[in-house]
Amino acid sequence: GGGARKMSTIHAFTTPARGHLYPLAPILAELARRGHRVRVWSLAGELEPLRAMGIEAEPMDPRIEELQVDDWKAKGDMEATVRGFRCFLDRAPHEIAEIGRAVAAERPDLLITDINAYGAAVAAEASGIPWACFSPYFSWAPSNEVPVFGPGMKPMRGRVGRLRNAAMWRLVGFDLNRRFLGELNGLRREAEVPELGSITELWDRPHRLLYMTVRELEYPRRSWPANFRFVGPVAWDPPADSPDWLDAIDGPLVLLTASTEYQADEELIRTGLNALAEEEVFVVATTAGNDPAQFDVPANARVERFLPHAPILERAEAVICHGGMGITQKALAAGVPVCTVGWGRDQLESGRRVEAAGAGVLLPRKKLSADRLREALASARDSRTGAGRIARAMAAAPGARGAADELEAMAVIEPGRSAPAPLGADV
Template sequence: MARYLVYCTTAPGHLFPLVPGLRALRDRGHEVHLRIGAKLVDGPWSQGLQVAPTDPRIDEIDVREPTTGSGAARLRKAIAGLMSRGPLERADLDRAIAETDPDVVLVDTNAYGAAVAARASGRRWGIALPTLIALPGKGIPPYGMGLAPASGPLGRLRDRVLWPLLIRQFGAAMLPPLNELRAGAGLAPLTSPLDYLLEADQVLVLTGEPLEYPRSDVPAHIRFVGAQIYDPPGETPAWLDEPGDPWVLVTTSTEYQGDERLALAAAEALRDEPVRVLITLADAFGRVDLPAAPNIRVERFVPHGPVLERAAAVVCHSGMGIVQKAVAAGVPVVAVPFGRDQPEVARRVVEAGAGVLLPARKLTADRLRAAVGTARSQRAGALQASRRLLRQAGGEVFAVAAEELLAGTEVSSQAV
């Protein structure tokens, strides 16, 4: 039996994909300690894990990405927010290591201070990445812009030009504060933002085909462990099973990003269509007044699993969590990206044949109505994408990779 210490940021979209893998480690006989923000400590996801809260001062620092400004300015502000948590995270993980004496430390990719502490601890450590990996490779288009894979000489030239520019942009925002954190821990400075992933003992990427492009030159320590699907348990609402037209799920980000206009457009687009519409607003609940219509239901949150079992389409902000759930369920997606990693996720939906892309800047009720119709016609492609995703998904794949991190080499499927 080994002891794992897992340090996660207080974001459901980063915690929930860890749950299947951490439970699989527990079931294979390992001891799993999880550090997470206090508001998430007592949820049903913590069953069987040894969960304790992180330093409450960490969550008092607002790290939400700005909803206005240029892409570069928003990137700098978002990273600056995450980095400002760094000193507290580093000290917090140092305390957790002293308390638990782990064999392995796993750190959420956005917990930069904790990653510095893990690296400085001298223990085996890894990064958990709950989205697509921003790493150049043969045939991989520049990350974050939602570009299709290159075809022909001009496309390959595009990639050769844009990748260095993007790496430089990320480096300008990320390296100065990260290297300041590293200096405080006695670590040498990084010269590229890619080094953050490349120096870890292992990177567990919580996705895979069909949303990840095939890679022929990925470093051996980067492991694609497939989609890790977790939905908090809850009763299926009785109204979901009432007879009527097919359901369309419309959902906004669980971390507020000013995307409530997606819900407005969806309500206007679908109010007179032969569908029933469930709009879940999460942190945007109460921020927007939606037009009333007999076929529209608005909730703060409903577990996605039962809805997806009955859905004809999903309209979403292109968050990785809802996209992977929809693809797993074989439900076609209308991906409307607003920021963060969402343009890249939306592009992967299209390339996987799992739905359509409608850029937020082009969002209107008429265009959204047409996009829903197109997506619904792609059910066969969505089902094929589901089969590809489910072939390599699940907590056991995560657990086997995490055991390799413990050993430093491949190990058997039995618990250590």
């Protein structure tokens, strides 16, 4: 574009989850690099690396950070979902207060919020400031063209599929609305913003929804909400060197990894190590949310709590993981097929989409056994072509730079007007 760029003040608010902060960080860093003043309220333990990127980072209200999702205690999938929503709504009043304070102290040109920050969404809408929301995981905006979000159902084409999908969305929507919509609308009334007809409308409200995946990995829909922008995955790894021992490993390598946010998935690591102990592969396992000391380590494996995944993915034949979006998209971006042992949360959905795209296999946790895992891994290793197709789509996606372009365009719009759609508005 011609002329001098307008320098804007941008406020960003995340939820207390690294899997939501890390995809946003490179976008904020890019905006800061372009000379904008970028402030983020986030996890107290993550502020230093953000500051090193030129971002003004503040700790979020500790009361928000204390409210961690406890869905791993749940007996079934629906109870787990309910615990997640409950946690997000418990945080909401603190988020509303925090954004209120920030905006009163300094009115920014743009607000960025996390899709799971339901209170932040209320405050952003009430402020009248141009507002973008980001989602690092697959959307549960309903459509009769796609299976209901959660259980990882197989896509079904044709009229029967549409009827099944519509019925399931109605059922799940009814249940969630019955439990939570009144409370959410109470917060919205207090803030004098329009009430929602369904909790799924959270996806429609922001002026822009930065959707951090590619169409090639998503189920096709004839129409997406007008505010969606597919920016592709945005990954940020705190800089790290390749470990020395990696070069010494000969032959095929498999990365086995669990969730960073604790979800009681030790069994995934244990079964993975046992299942592959006699196979002709070397297993690198990162236990993340789980203490590595509890595992017996076979001769063909190395177990650490955390390792930089990028250098391992350069060498890996396949990844076995819980299906979190971070590792799933990082593997696919490197062209590495994924064997997902879907544990819960959004993980069955990401695993099913990977399978539908021909880039890997989904093995739901209920079916996890050493034999089945070996079979699933063999099948995943045959999916390199599909993984390569997704990798090419991800390499061509707008990424952090394209997302920053989109946000810059929003920041120059006066409040009350809807922003134009630059960035290949291919929605």
